[in-house]
Amino acid sequence: MDLRTDIEQRLKHKPILLMTHLVLGYPSLGVNREVIRAMAENGVDCIELQIPFSEPMADGPVILRANQDALKQGIRVEDCFRFAGEIIREFPGVNFLFMTYYNIIFRYGEEAFLRRAAEIGMRGFIVPDLPPEEGETYLRISRELGTAPIMFFTPTSTPERMRKVAELGDGFIYCVARKGVTGKQTEIDETLADHLARYREATDLPLAVGFGISSRKDVALLEGKADMAVIGTATIRLVDEQGAGAVGPFIASLTRS
Amino acid sequence: MNQTQAKKGYFGNWGGAFIPEVLHQPFFQLNEAYRKIRADESFWQEYVDLMANYSCRPTPLTFAENLSNHFGGARIYIKREDLNHTGAHKANNVMGQGLLVKRMGKKRVIAETGAGQHGVATATMAARFGFDCTIYMGEEDVARQRPNVFWMEKLGATVVPVTDGARTLKDAINEAFRDWVTSMDETHYVFGTVCGPHPFPEMVAWFQSIIGREARDQILARHKALPAAVYACVGGGSNALGIFQGFMDDDVRLVGVEAGGKGTDTDQHASRMTGTRASAGVAQGYRTMFLQDDDGQMLDTHSIAAGLDYVGISPILAEMGESGRVDFAAATDDEVLKALELTMRAEGIIPALESSHAFVQAFKDAPNMGRDEAIIINMSGRGDKDIFTIAHAFDDPSWKKFIIDRADGYRKSSGG
Numbered sequence: 010m011d012l013r014t015d016i017e018q019r020l021k022h023k024p025i026l027l028m029t030h031l032v033l034g035y036p037s038l039g040v041n042r043e044v045i046r047a048m049a050e051n052g053v054d055c056i057e058l059q060i061p062f063s064e065p066m067a068d069g070p071v072i073l074r075a076n077q078d079a080l081k082q083g084i085r086v087e088d089c090f091r092f093a094g095e096i097i098r099e100f101p102g103v104n105f106l107f108m109t110y111y112n113i114i115f116r117y118g119e120e121a122f123l124r125r126a127a128e129i130g131m132r133g134f135i136v137p138d139l140p141p142e143e144g145e146t147y148l149r150i151s152r153e154l155g156t157a158p159i160m161f162f163t164p165t166s167t168p169e170r171m172r173k174v175a176e177l178g179d180g181f182i183y184c185v186a187r188k189g190v191t192g193k194q195t196e197i198d199e200t201l202a203d204h205l206a207r208y209r210e211a212t213d214l215p216l217a218v219g220f221g222i223s224s225r226k227d228v229a230l231l232e233g234k235a236d237m238a239v240i241g242t243a244t245i246r247l248v249d250e251q252g253a254g255a256v257g258p259f260i261a262s263l264t265r266s
Numbered sequence: 267m268n269q270t271q272a273k274k275g276y277f278g279n280w281g282g283a284f285i286p287e288v289l290h291q292p293f294f295q296l297n298e299a300y301r302k303i304r305a306d307e308s309f310w311q312e313y314v315d316l317m318a319n320y321s322c323r324p325t326p327l328t329f330a331e332n333l334s335n336h337f338g339g340a341r342i343y344i345k346r347e348d349l350n351h352t353g354a355h356k357a358n359n360v361m362g363q364g365l366l367v368k369r370m371g372k373k374r375v376i377a378e379t380g381a382g383q384h385g386v387a388t389a390t391m392a393a394r395f396g397f398d399c400t401i402y403m404g405e406e407d408v409a410r411q412r413p414n415v416f417w418m419e420k421l422g423a424t425v426v427p428v429t430d431g432a433r434t435l436k437d438a439i440n441e442a443f444r445d446w447v448t449s450m451d452e453t454h455y456v457f458g459t460v461c462g463p464h465p466f467p468e469m470v471a472w473f474q475s476i477i478g479r480e481a482r483d484q485i486l487a488r489h490k491a492l493p494a495a496v497y498a499c500v501g502g503g504s505n506a507l508g509i510f511q512g513f514m515d516d517d518v519r520l521v522g523v524e525a526g527g528k529g530t531d532t533d534q535h536a537s538r539m540t541g542t543r544a545s546a547g548v549a550q551g552y553r554t555m556f557l558q559d560d561d562g563q564m565l566d567t568h569s570i571a572a573g574l575d576y577v578g579i580s581p582i583l584a585e586m587g588e589s590g591r592v593d594f595a596a597a598t599d600d601e602v603l604k605a606l607e608l609t610m611r612a613e614g615i616i617p618a619l620e621s622s623h624a625f626v627q628a629f630k631d632a633p634n635m636g637r638d639e640a641i642i643i644n645m646s647g648r649g650d651k652d653i654f655t656i657a658h659a660f661d662d663p664s665w666k667k668f669i670i671d672r673a674d675g676y677r678k679s680s681g682g
Contacts, residue, residue, distance in 0.1 A: 063431065064431070066440045085561055111284055112562040138285065140285060142274075185288055
């Protein structure tokens with residue numbers, strides 16, 4: 010079953026899905042494993058595994074520092090592949106996606122990277138600095154492999170632009186709730202509702218909404234308007250402040266009504 | 267540029283626009299605005315008039331008679347970009363972008379800066395045009411370049427020290443992009459060099475081409491012939507492309523000189539086209555030769571000249587290097603100081619540490635050339651305003667004593 014179909018199946022039983030994010034090697038692969046277990050046990054549907062990059066231009070300060078810290082500890086792309094392979098086998102109920110910047114894929118060899126990821130069971134890829142205009146090979150190989158190249162909608166995207174990128178993408182659309190980088194609070198207000206209505210009009214793909222979501226209240230407000238809530242920076246902060254043990258109760262609290 | 271561009275913003279295999287989707291619309295607007303000014307002949311004249319009125323253009327081409335006699339080979343000419351307002355070629359680009367911002371109707375500009383030259387130039391432009399201005403500068407550069415920070419602030423800009431990454435130029439660029447993502451409606455990002463996503467390499471090269479246009483006319487008037495070679499230092503590459511564009515279709519050797527630091531055989535340099543540490547990559551929005559490891563993580567760079575201390579190189583120069591149109595060389599920190607000292611003594615001219623890299627290679631080649639041949643060195647900036655950096659590089663004892671005494675004085679007067 011491809012990622013899109015899997016998401017649509019899950020939506021028959023839940024009002025909204027959850028996607029979480031973590032930076033591989035931050036604070037360590039051991040803690041990553043505990044955090045992923047807590048996420049999986051509490052019903053997370055998709056997890057973004059970010060391969061660190063030295064120049065993460067689309068990330069805010071929290072994720073940026075996590076990238077740097079992981080690199081300082083010596084994490085390599087090879088470590089990320091091995092770890093991801095183990096995790097995917099251990100948690101078959103979760104859809105895993107690699108999130109990284111294009112240079113990591115480019116240096117590894119685009120085709121080799123995508124094939125290896127597909128072989129270990131990776132369901133899709135989020136590459137924020139690879140617009141479709143530059144991603145011909147990436148899109149072609151993804152189609153061959155049946156993995157989902159995730160595309161973005163943003164508040165400044167025109168309807169024509171959204172239709173174009175949605176056609177090239179698969180899995181779901183990563184919707185940016187406001188202008189800016191990761192990790193800042195989003196006011197879930199009428200403006201967001203307007204954006205989501207515009208997004209919905211442009212595609213049939215499921216809509217995942219990210220950037221700044223951190224509470225049950227935020228998630229509840231998205232129900233009926235979006236298909237998946239993306240929790241990024243909030244769990245990294247939580248692990249920094251309270252340790253991996255706090256992740257399970259936090260995730261459970263997001264969907265408990 | 268004359269290169270055939272099969273794909274928009276590409277120069278051979280290099281360039282492109284690797285930008286997050288959230289920047290798609292501002293780049294679309296910028297491309298449109300750029301297309302309009304390129305099509306509008308009055309724009310270039312407005313730009314030339316502004317530079318004549320405000321920035322001492324055309325800058326002179328100085329015949330360096332003493333240096334020419336010293337080496338006994340080619341006649342050495344120096345293109346004096348140091349005589350621009352704010353002391354470097356950076357003014358050409360920022361004033362051009364300032365006119366563009368006016369036409370776009372935006373009210374705020376942001377910029378990254380390494381050594382501070384581009385930051386000072388942007389703050390100056392913002393003051394002149396009445397724009398709000400924020401400059402991103404790596405924390406390490408803020409510490410190294412206090413005089414430039416002082417002037418940026420006095421000119422009315424807000425200087426934001428960047429505390430992430432290596433805390434140098436590339437990190438300042440990342441941070442400026444982060445600002446732009448949230449502020450694009452009213453803000454223009456004044457990119458400082460011929461790097462980054464399309465259209466910046468092409469647009470900045472166009473503004474800087476004023477150097478080469480002038481230099482070609484000047485050498486023909488003075489020497490009655492084209493030069494045998496043209497030398498320029500290469501960090502991002504804007505001064506080099508600026509002067510090279512005057513001689514693209516001529517039988518003139520073009521030489522780009524990179525920062526050799528402590529030697530290209532060490533890990534303390536910033537040479538992308540010379541040496542073996544660079545490889546093809548994609549970062550900061552474009553594809554070029556980057557100093558990076560096998561995984562694609564950017565490496566730390568080093569140069570005595572902060573303006574050359576950068577991981578990437580213009581995609582246009584990467585293509586010109588690959589095709590063989592431009593020859594690349596590297597100059598080490600030690601060679602740079604020797605060339606600077608000689609130029610000061612022989613000609614009474616003080617090149618910036620960046621520019622002194624070009625002098626190194628010109629001095630190596632000049633003795634082997636004929637007396638009837640001419641070469642041009644692009645002196646991208648002046649060194650006297652970087653007195654703190656240059657005095658430190660020379661390890662000058664009387665300067666150190668002055669600083670210590672002055673610091674003691676401040677300590678006493680502040681009661682510390």
